[in-house]
Amino acid sequence: MSDQPTRRTVLRGAAVLGLGGAAGLLVKKAHGQIFWQVDPARCLNSRLGETTVEACNLCTSECVVGLSAVRAVNEYSRCGRCNICPAYFDISSAVDEKGMPSQKLCPRDAIQRKPIGKADPEDPANNFYEYFIDEDKCDGCGKCVMKCKEPLGLGSIVLRVRYDRCVNCNRCTISTACPKNALIQVPQDEALHPPEILRHG
Ligand code: SF4
Ligand code: SF4
Numbered sequence: 001m002s003d004q005p006t007r008r009t010v011l012r013g014a015a016v017l018g019l020g021g022a023a024g025l026l027v028k029k030a031h032g033q034i035f036w037q038v039d040p041a042r043c044l045n046s047r048l049g050e051t052t053v054e055a056c057n058l059c060t061s062e063c064v065v066g067l068s069a070v071r072a073v074n075e076y077s078r079c080g081r082c083n084i085c086p087a088y089f090d091i092s093s094a095v096d097e098k099g100m101p102s103q104k105l106c107p108r109d110a111i112q113r114k115p116i117g118k119a120d121p122e123d124p125a126n127n128f129y130e131y132f133i134d135e136d137k138c139d140g141c142g143k144c145v146m147k148c149k150e151p152l153g154l155g156s157i158v159l160r161v162r163y164d165r166c167v168n169c170n171r172c173t174i175s176t177a178c179p180k181n182a183l184i185q186v187p188q189d190e191a192l193h194p195p196e197i198l199r200h201g
């Protein structure tokens, strides 16, 4: 294996150095007003009609922040609270003795669920669940986003730049790599802050 630093390592180092060297500019941005944001209408993983099996994981691999500043977010108002959620379960996995998929989809086990009300084991089709993302585990790989789309899902899970994690690089490295120009810059008052990312006890 080469000892040469990877492009990402170099960029990460440059970004960290830039935190000090260009502090004035970053401070200006932090107050000022411009944020990077994922446009779900452009992102391959959330865009309707994109049906590739593998999700695009460039938001994970290209971000200069460890684990990435991008996370999956479930917009509860759009979620169907399905019993067999195609983002929670790997619906291509073998069916278990209860008739449910035997494997979860998320490689980091970052999607959790809780029954809404009392779950009835005799009538699973009428059980509904609240799904939420464990933000400390999620790395924004996009697999769940790709699966939570019509016709199986309702598109309630999307990728968001977490502003409390993002160092607001002058030229976001994800933006450079993104095949769909889905990383866009927006003014602060138009930025989508993620109230849906909740810490559930
Ligand atoms: S790099 Fe672009 S297409 Fe890929 S997951 Fe990120 S926003 Fe979506
Ligand atoms: S984006 Fe990836 S790591 Fe995050 S919840 Fe979805 S599948 Fe899991």
Ligand code: SF4
Binding pocket: 036, 062, 063, 064, 065, 068, 069, 070, 161, 165, 166, 167, 168, 169, 170, 171, 172, 173, 174, 175
């Ligand atoms: S601007 Fe934010 S999301 Fe983009 S590479 Fe830098 S830290 Fe990551």
